[in-house]
Amino acid sequence: MVRTLSALALLALSTSALAQTDAPPAAAATPAPTPMLDTAAINAPLPADQAAMKAHVLFLASDAMKGREAGSPEFDIAAQYVAAQFYAAGLRPAGDKGGYLQTVPLVTYKAAAKGDMVWTARRGSPQPLVFGEDFVPSANPAAATTNVSAPVVFVGRGIVAPQYAIDDYKGVDVRGKIVAIFAGAPETFGGEERAYFSSPATKAWIAAQHGAIGIVTLDTPRAGPRARPFSALAQYYDSPRMTWANPDGTGTSPAPSAPYLGTISQAGAEKLFAGAKTPWTTIAAQAAGDNPTYRPVALDGTLTASTRTAFTPGASSNVIGVIPGADPVLGKEVVILSAHLDHIGVSPERPGQPAGADRINNGALDNAIGIASLIEEAKKFTASGTPPKRTVMFLAVTGEEKGLVGSDFFANHPTVPLKDIVADVNLDMPVLLYKFEDMIVFGADRSTLGPIVKAAVNAQGVDLSPDPMPEQGFFVRSDHFNFVKKGIPSVFLWPGMKGEGRAKFEDFLSHRYHRPGDDLTQPILWDQGVRFVATNYAIARQIADAPARPMWNKGDYFGTTYKGAMAK
Ligand SMILES: [Zn+2]
Numbered sequence: 001m002v003r004t005l006s007a008l009a010l011l012a013l014s015t016s017a018l019a020q021t022d023a024p025p026a027a028a029a030t031p032a033p034t035p036m037l038d039t040a041a042i043n044a045p046l047p048a049d050q051a052a053m054k055a056h057v058l059f060l061a062s063d064a065m066k067g068r069e070a071g072s073p074e075f076d077i078a079a080q081y082v083a084a085q086f087y088a089a090g091l092r093p094a095g096d097k098g099g100y101l102q103t104v105p106l107v108t109y110k111a112a113a114k115g116d117m118v119w120t121a122r123r124g125s126p127q128p129l130v131f132g133e134d135f136v137p138s139a140n141p142a143a144a145t146t147n148v149s150a151p152v153v154f155v156g157r158g159i160v161a162p163q164y165a166i167d168d169y170k171g172v173d174v175r176g177k178i179v180a181i182f183a184g185a186p187e188t189f190g191g192e193e194r195a196y197f198s199s200p201a202t203k204a205w206i207a208a209q210h211g212a213i214g215i216v217t218l219d220t221p222r223a224g225p226r227a228r229p230f231s232a233l234a235q236y237y238d239s240p241r242m243t244w245a246n247p248d249g250t251g252t253s254p255a256p257s258a259p260y261l262g263t264i265s266q267a268g269a270e271k272l273f274a275g276a277k278t279p280w281t282t283i284a285a286q287a288a289g290d291n292p293t294y295r296p297v298a299l300d301g302t303l304t305a306s307t308r309t310a311f312t313p314g315a316s317s318n319v320i321g322v323i324p325g326a327d328p329v330l331g332k333e334v335v336i337l338s339a340h341l342d343h344i345g346v347s348p349e350r351p352g353q354p355a356g357a358d359r360i361n362n363g364a365l366d367n368a369i370g371i372a373s374l375i376e377e378a379k380k381f382t383a384s385g386t387p388p389k390r391t392v393m394f395l396a397v398t399g400e401e402k403g404l405v406g407s408d409f410f411a412n413h414p415t416v417p418l419k420d421i422v423a424d425v426n427l428d429m430p431v432l433l434y435k436f437e438d439m440i441v442f443g444a445d446r447s448t449l450g451p452i453v454k455a456a457v458n459a460q461g462v463d464l465s466p467d468p469m470p471e472q473g474f475f476v477r478s479d480h481f482n483f484v485k486k487g488i489p490s491v492f493l494w495p496g497m498k499g500e501g502r503a504k505f506e507d508f509l510s511h512r513y514h515r516p517g518d519d520l521t522q523p524i525l526w527d528q529g530v531r532f533v534a535t536n537y538a539i540a541r542q543i544a545d546a547p548a549r550p551m552w553n554k555g556d557y558f559g560t561t562y563k564g565a566m567a568k
Pocket of ligand 1: 001002003366401514
C-alpha cells in the first residue's frame with residue numbers, strides 16, 4: 001500500500017518519507033541477514049495449504065530480501081522466485097520475449113539546480129524571486145531543462161468536479177499561461193474523490209486539459225499542528241523520486257505539457273499578487289478559514305521559471321503469467337489479478353538508534369502475503385481441472401511503493417491488447433491477523449463487479465461491508481487505479497473490519513505499517529490466509545466465467561471520466 005498520492009508527490013513535506021528515499025545504498029551498514037530457518041516463525045507444522053502460503057512469505061519477507069525495493073538486486077531475486085512459482089502453478093508466461101518477466105525501465109529524477117524564478121509585474125522591472133525564501137523548484141520528470149515564461153492565473157485548488165459543482169477554472173482562459181494553485185481538495189468531497197483530486201497528477205492533468213503550460217503550487221497559509229515551515233521544503237528540494245522511463249531516458253509524466261515549476265512561499269505569493277484585483281491577504285485569509293472557496297484571479301505580470309532535472313536510470317520487472325481461457329469467444333478477454341511484489345527497502349540509520357537495530361522493512365503483510373495469495377489462487381485454478389472461460393492473468397508488479405509505477409507501466413505497455421482486459425482485482429496488504437467476519441471491496445459500488453463479487457463472497461459465507469474508512473481514499477491508492485484510468489472496471493479486496501478486525505487493523509497501521517515490524521514476528525493467522533485465498537478465487541472464477549464482461553455503473557464518476565480511455 002502506497003502512502004497517499006499527494007503525500008508522495010509532495011514528498012519534500014514529509015521528513016520521515018524523505019529519510020527513506022534519501023537513503024544511500026547502505027549495504028555495508030545493513031545488519032547481516034537473519035538465517036531464515038532459525039527464526040521462531042517456524043514452530044509447529046501447519047496443514048499443507050497453510051504451509052504453502054506461509055512458505056512464500058518466509059522467503060519474500062526474509063531479511064535476505066532487504067525489503068524488496070524496486071530497482072534493487074533483492075527485488076530481482078524475489079521476481080525470479082515468483083516466476084518460478086508461477087511456472088510450478090501451471091501458468092503460461094505472459095511477459096516479454098516468451099518469459100514471465102516484463103522489464104520495467106525506471107528512472108530516478110531530482111532537481112539538479114536551485115533554479116530561477118523571476119516575476120515581472122506589468123508595469124515593473126524584473127524581480128528575481130529568492131530560492132528558499134520565495135520559492136523552491138520542482139523536478140520535471142519529463143525534461144532535463146524546463147523554461148517557461150507566461151502570465152499567471154490563480155485557480156484555487158485547480159479542481160474541476162462537476163459532481164460537487166466546483167470549477168476552479170470557470171470564466172478564465174489559461175491557455176498558454178501558468179496556473180497557481182493550492183494543494184488539497186475540499187473536505188466536503190467523499191474520501192476517494194478527495195484523495196483523487198488532491199493528487200498533483202490529477203491537478204496537472206486538469207491544468208493540461210485547459211491548455212496551461214506550467215503549474216506553481218502556493219504554500220497554504222492554514223497553520224496547524226502538522227504545518228511545516230517553508231524552509232523545511234527548501235531543505236529537501238532535491239530529494240529523488242522514481243517513475244518509469246521513456247526510451248530517451250526521461251521519466252513519464254501525467255501531463256508533460258503542464259509541468260510543475262515549483263512551490264511559491266507566502267512571501268513569494270505576496271509579490272506575485274501585487275496589483276492583482278484580489279489581494280493576497282484576501283486569498284490567504286480565505287485559505288486559513290474553514291471550507292474555503294475561490295474565484296480565479298489573473299495576476300498582473302509574467303513569471304519566468306527555469307528548472308533543471310537530473311536523471312539516473314534503473315530497471316525492475318513485473319512478473320506475469322496466464323491461464324488461457326477455454327471459451328472460443330470469451331477466451332480472448334482477460335481478467336487480471338494483481339498484487340505488488342515490491343516494498344520500501346531498508347531504512348537509513350537514525351541518529352540515536354541503537355547499533356544493530358532492525359532497519360529492514362520486510363513487508364510481510366505489505367505485500368508478501370498478497371503475492372502468496374496470488375500464487376495460491378493460481379494453483380486453485382489449475383487444481384480445479386476446469387479452465388476458466390476467460391483468460392486469467394496473474395500480475396505481480398514492481399514499484400507500487402514508488403507511486404504505482406509498475407502497474408502504470410503495464411497499463412501503458414500491456415502484454416495483451418488493452419481492449420481485451422475486462423477487469424482488475426487487486427490484492428494489497430490484507431491484514432490477516434484476525435478471523436475476518438466480512439470483506440471490504442473498494443470500488444464494489446462503482447461497477448457490475450459489485451454484484452458479482454457479492455455473490456461470490458456470500459457463497460463463501462462471508463458478508464460484504466461498505467468502506468469503513470472513506471476518508472483514507474484507499475480506492476485510489478493501489479495498483480488497480482491505473483486500470484481504472486484506462487477505463488477498466490476494477491476492485492480492491494480486503495478482509496473486513498467487523499469484530500476485532502478494526503482494532504487489529506488500526507494497531508497494524510500505527511505500529512507496523514511501513515516499518516521493520518511488518519515481519520514474521522506478527523501473529524499471522526495462516527488459516528485466515530487460506531480463507532482469503534478461497535474467497536478471492538471464488539471472486540476471480542465468477543468474473544472469468546460470467547456471461548457478460550463487467551461494466552461501470554451508469555454515471556459513476558471514474559467510469560465517466562475515463563470512458564473511452566482505452567481507445568486513445
Ligand atoms: Zn506499502
